Amino acid sequence: MHFRLAQWYAQAARDLPWRREDCSAWGVMVSEIMLQQTPVVRVLPRWEEWMRRWPTPAATAAASAAEILTVWDRLGYPRRALRLQAAAQAIVERHGGEVPGTRQELLALPGVGEYTAAAVACFAFDQPEVVVDTNIRRVHARVFSGHALPGKTFTAQQRKLAHDVMPQTAHDDGELACTWNIAAMELGALICTARAPKCVECPVQDLCAWRAAGSPPATEEQQTRGQAWAGTDRQVRGAMMAVLRTGEPVQRSVLLETLPLPEAGMEQRVRCLDSLLRDGLAAEDKELVALPGVI
DNA sequence: AAGTCGGGGGC
DNA sequence: GCCCCAGACTT
Structure with a gap:
């Protein structure tokens, strides 16, 4: 392989x-x-x-x-x-x-x-490390475990699998390990994609346990259940950061009131601004707020 | 083990 | 509109 x-x-x-x-x-x-x-x-x-x-x-x-x-x-x-x-x-x-x-x-x-x-x-x-990212987890889940998708969390079992399937020689040879890791990542990114994988173009299609099993769909446990976005603090924080990135310090009250998010309540806005200040993503001086270093 | 943390492009 | 993307960090 x-x-x-x-x-x-x-x-x-x-x-x-x-x-x-x-x-x-x-x-x-x-x-x-x-x-x-x-x-x-x-x-x-x-x-x-x-x-x-x-x-x-x-x-x-x-x-x-x-x-x-x-x-x-x-x-x-x-x-x-x-x-x-x-x-x-x-x-x-x-x-x-x-x-x-x-x-x-x-x-x-x-x-x-x-x-x-x-x-x-x-x-x-060129260190012989076992690299495991989301692409590699998915490739391993399909090729070796026969599942459509890996679980949501990275388990010790998956770590062991990744270690065990790396070629013996690669554990002592950094360049071999590098090729093994990067090739598996690239396969996951280009061919063995999360949705609509291009199995007919896959160089290891005949070795794939998932394909051999008829490419069964993901179970509900494997569904990733995307994080919500609309209305979340992340969206509000992102909108505030977009304002701050324009460069000019803004009045705290202006920043809180002019977000293009009418559904966001003032309580949420204040909470988000406070969290940005706490994270060091924003700074304030009296009533002015800006990117840290500007004020 | 579960939540939080941005943003956009593909389907 | 939903889903996913070379994860890290806190609780």
Whole structure:
């Protein structure tokens, strides 16, 4: 299976800037943070702009929070941007400005969890890590377990499966591990997609337990049940951040009253503004509110 | 283990 | 309109 996946990846992989040979470890790390819960096509322009302005951890560490949040723009989950800057500052302080190359050191950085630590260690430093993201979980669920979708939560059982199905040789060879991981991720992104998978184009279709079982639909337990959006605090916070990203400080009362969300009550608006201030995504001075660093 | 945290493009 | 997207963090 490794050989077939590798062969398929060699001819089908997208040419993404953070996969190029000359991309720095920092570039890989920035991409991994941006790609958390965010599709590649939306990350591309933000990554290019970020790397153009702040090509090193030191440059990122020195920027103002307002600049960081402005360049992040509408990528979503803006707390990721602040954590990325905090990670850059930790890299400067603890690692002399160089992105650390081990899973454990990476895990200690803000915003870096199990997936991102393994991904950066593997893709940027050729460490033989077992990488498990949403694509890989889905590919494994289908090919090896015969299920349409993995469960909602990442279980110890799935972690063991991912470890066990990685080729023996890849556990000691970083480059082999890298190919195995990235190829499985790419397969999940391009062929073995959540909806309408392109099984006829799949390089391992004849090995797939799910296909062999007749591609049974997902059980109700496996349905992901999308998070609600309309009317949530997340929507209100996002609308407030969009106002703040215009750059000018605004009167607190104006920010609270002029949101394009008539259904949002004042209690909710106040709660959301307070949470943005608490998260460091906004700052206030007397009655003015702005991105942190502007005031 | 469950909730929270953005935003947009595809179907 | 719903669903999903290279998750992390808190409770």
